[in-house]
Amino acid sequence: MHTSVTDSSSEPWDTTIIGGGVAGLSAALMLGRARRRVLVIDAGQPRNRFAAHMHAVLGHEGIDPAELLRTGRSDASAFGVEFADASVTRVEDVSGQQGSGQLSVTTEDGTSHSTRSLILTTGITDRLPDISGLSEHWGTNVLHCPYCHGWEVRDRRLGVLATSPMALHQVQLLRQWSDDVVFFAGLSGPLDEQTRTRLGARGIRIVDQAVIEVLGNGDTLRGVRLEDGSIVEIDAIFTGGAPEPHDRMLEPLNLDRVDGPMGNVIAVDAVGLTSNPSVWAAGNVVSPAANVPVAMGAGSFAGAAVNAALVTRDFDTAVEQAARELSPTPDSEVPA
Known part of the structure; x- marks a missing residue:
């Protein structure tokens, strides 16, 4: 070199x-x-x-x-x-x-x-949202591309952290790799009823509360903490910086x-x-x-x-x- x-x-x-x-x-x-x-x-x-x-x-x-x-x-x-x-x-x-x-x-x-x-x-x-623990897991369990990483997390509990309108495309794609998908919409604003119906028709859960922390140790992701203190357990989260x-x-x-x-x-x-x-x-x-x-x-x-x-x-x-x-x-x- x-x-x-x-x-x-x-x-x-x-x-x-x-x-x-x-x-x-x-x-x-x-x-x-x-x-x-x-x-x-x-x-x-x-x-x-x-x-x-x-x-x-x-x-x-x-x-x-x-x-x-x-x-x-x-x-x-x-x-x-x-x-x-x-x-x-x-x-x-x-x-x-x-x-x-x-x-x-x-x-x-x-x-x-x-x-x-x-x-x-x-x-x-990739400028990520200022959420505790998010950047620490970037590239391991916090991911951005379903085509690049979807196979490796197939059939697991997957989350999509919405940061822009592109997240709706991302979450629909991820449904191809798992039937356990949750859409964290707190950062992207209210969803209209048509979008809620569309995501719900494929079994995608919607969480309107903001995510305030990503929880995990090393290469293992445990879940995310919401603004009310509750925890949603997931194995990987996709987002777009x-x-x-x-x-x-x-x-x-x-x-x-x-x-x-x-x-x-x-x-x-x-x-x-x-x-x-x-x-x-x-x-x-x-x-x-x-x-x-x-x-x-x-x-x-x-x-x-x-x-x-x-x-x-x-x-x-x-x-x-x-x-x-x-x-x-x-x-x-x-x-x-």
């Missing part, structure tokens, strides 16, 4: 990737195989670091997410990709003309890297943003291109609901798109240079 940059060239990087999770590593692998000079700057805080096992990822079922990242770094390194373990604080367009291909990337220690293009794959932080994208370092670029069902994120097209033609973004930082396979695919697509853009730019530059060389200069003109 590389922990520092060994390439001493003074030339700008072809691409700098901020974030070394699955999206960033997938992009790095594509670009490394395309013979690009690539730098990955990673702060070492992947979103799924709280989980010991990763599920629903073809070929990697049940492995430690950290192991996938170790393997991914090794794969990318084999094609010359360099790594720097650091946090990026600021990205600026210093080309004089936005998008012409000169960006400056500054890390927390003041180091500056020049790059022709950039891919942001920094992910998000408020996603906080790690994109503040791009504020100087004034990129276009868009509001979605999970918050405000940088606007990108189908291959991750932002409103700056030298900047791409992929993975959870722009798609908070994306699971590991989706983030990997998005990173791979972004990497290929960056290479294609650089290929086009290199040809454009070559054509311009050839035209200048063929143009007559004042010294070569013959006097009339």
